[in-house]
Amino acid sequence: MLDVRALVKHYPTAGGEPVRAVDGVSFEVRAGELVAIYGPSGSGKSTLLMLVAAVMRPDSGEILVGGHEISRLGDRDAARYRLHEVGFVSQTFHLISGLSAIDNAIVKLVGSGMRPKHAQQRITPLLARLGVDSQAERAPSELSMGEQQRIAIAKALSTNPSLLLADEPTGNLDTRRSRAVLALLSEVCREQGTAGVLVTHDPEALGYVDRAYTLRDGRLGEHRPDDTHLPLLPTLEQT
Ligand SMILES: Nc1ncnc2c1ncn2[C@@H]1O[C@H](COP(=O)(O)OP(=O)(O)OP(=O)(O)O)[C@@H](O)[C@H]1O
Numbered sequence: 001m002l003d004v005r006a007l008v009k010h011y012p013t014a015g016g017e018p019v020r021a022v023d024g025v026s027f028e029v030r031a032g033e034l035v036a037i038y039g040p041s042g043s044g045k046s047t048l049l050m051l052v053a054a055v056m057r058p059d060s061g062e063i064l065v066g067g068h069e070i071s072r073l074g075d076r077d078a079a080r081y082r083l084h085e086v087g088f089v090s091q092t093f094h095l096i097s098g099l100s101a102i103d104n105a106i107v108k109l110v111g112s113g114m115r116p117k118h119a120q121q122r123i124t125p126l127l128a129r130l131g132v133d134s135q136a137e138r139a140p141s142e143l144s145m146g147e148q149q150r151i152a153i154a155k156a157l158s159t160n161p162s163l164l165l166a167d168e169p170t171g172n173l174d175t176r177r178s179r180a181v182l183a184l185l186s187e188v189c190r191e192q193g194t195a196g197v198l199v200t201h202d203p204e205a206l207g208y209v210d211r212a213y214t215l216r217d218g219r220l221g222e223h224r225p226d227d228t229h230l231p232l233l234p235t236l237e238q239t
Pocket residue numbers: 011012013019020021039040041042043044045046047048091201
């Protein structure tokens with residue numbers, strides 16, 4: 001379903017060497033599979049997801065989704081691809097401040113032509129499952145970070161996307177909510193045949209995925225299970 005080949009994205013910096021944020025990354029995700037990309041802060045996780053979501057263009061390489069190259073789509077086609085194929089949980093949520101939580105969650109359904117009343121009925125069980133149904137009428141500014149994150153997850157899942165891209169979807173959640181969200185993402189992929197990519201630095205998330213890769217300095221490797229508990233920063237005793 002998703003086939004990423006030799007993907008490269010370097011950011012220019014003022015005066016210095018470019019940052020090799022994504023540096024020759026290749027991987028595949030099949031329909032129905034949830035794959036983790038596990039790496040420390042700054043390793044290129046968000047850059048990689050933004051490339052696959054066609055929010056940003058790579059310098060080189062290919063991104064095939066259902067056999068179609070998406071990295072060279074024009075702006076309109078890229079917007080259509082994001083609306084109809086992709087569920088993207090961005091690290092920064094992208095909620096619209098003038099809309100209630102539930103209206104944010106149904107933005108994509110309404111954008112696809114569904115009547116708002118119908119879309120609200122359809123999204124409500126998902127909001128309940130995520131534990132944010134009682135916050136549905138509030139503005140994003142009246143929600144905690146974890147609640148905003150769960151609204152963004154509901155929005156991403158609302159259209160039954162064929163590709164789910166989740167950037168630290170449990171970054172603001174407590175352990176119980178994290179587990180519930182991870183179980184939901186894994187279930188959605190398995191039951192709806194969605195290809196899922198979960199980027200994270202949370203080792204707990206690795207227990208919910210079919211396979212995992214590690215990402216370090218923009219380079220992808222096979223994840224070895226004994227990597228999981230490696231401290232990503234030196235411990236106090238080591239410094
Ligand atoms: N617009 C930019 N210009 C220059 N460098 C950038 C830019 N955005 C990101 N970078 C650099 O690219 C590298 C990868 O950043 P990215 O945001 O993809 O990492 P990440 O793994 O998502 O980190 P985190 O876990 O903190 O979210 C980092 O070294 C970062 O400093």
